[in-house]
Amino acid sequence: MNKEQSWQQRFWNRFYAIPAVAQWWAKSRAGETAALVEEQHGIPFARLRKPLATARGALITTAGVHLRSEPPFDMANPDGDASYRLIPGAARAEALTITHNYYDHSEADRDLNVVFPLDHFRDLAQRGVIGGVAPRHFGFMGHIDGPLIPALTGESAPDVAARLRADGVDFAFLTPA
Template identity: 40%
Template sequence: MPVDSYKFLPRSFRAGYEQGSFLADEPVWAPLEKPVTEASVALLTSAGVYLAGSQPPFDLEREKANPLWGDPSYRAIPRDVQQSQIGAAHLHINTRDILEDFNVALPIRALDTLAEEGAIGSVAAEHYSFMGFQERGAKEWQEQYGPEVAARIQAANVDALLLAPA
């Protein structure tokens, strides 16, 4: 008996899955050039976290109209962010828990603990968020937003950027 793989998924997922898997020419990996105990670490989440009231939310309306499109922009989140400042905009995950404790998606406090324990050198002053449901190939991330984030983390002397996928 065949299994309907789409039965329990939102309708908007089907078109994306039918395009096949993402293929990369090279591994997405960069060796750490210093011991992790000396490294400055930043986070990148795909949960659509933003600063409510001071940053625009991610564009959900365009994604509703075109389920293969996800807002490719990003938001910078400061290390000292407070829960009351957090918003979350994402159609493909339940954001309720993020609005209760953003650390489930952007674990800044866990990094703080690692730095206090000496497991990492330091926690970066700025972290980054994007909406993870991106068009095939993530062209805008390759051409614009990825290089922008890379330039920001290099300017801040960040040694490692960890993805916290939603």
């Protein structure tokens, strides 16, 4: 799965997977990251308007998950890839893969639920904890920088929001990597 990943890349991904290193990295990046929300409007906030047991949920991940049959994310562009892939609600774990060279996904390769808990979501729907599983979910590749950030916030994200509404989704569960 990781044929294109060099040993240097694997080394650094393992290094940044160390929790203390990751938090140090997050702190340094936080200083140079402009808030994605406009100051005057604040963080948008919506409430769940129905009991969880009747609410339909969708998964959104930035862990690089996509159907094997779909084109992988762009690993050549250093700014990343702001596009996303649709993941059918009925997709089997065997039909999915991860394309993302910027984090250590060895654990997620062994069990996709580590980054994309679709099995648990289905089980929770069956038990009546959540009302249902959305007909489609959304896979992003979380390494997005520079000129691709506007493409993410201005195109991909509103696009996904519109699809969620069209699918009658009541809440979204977001998993990074």
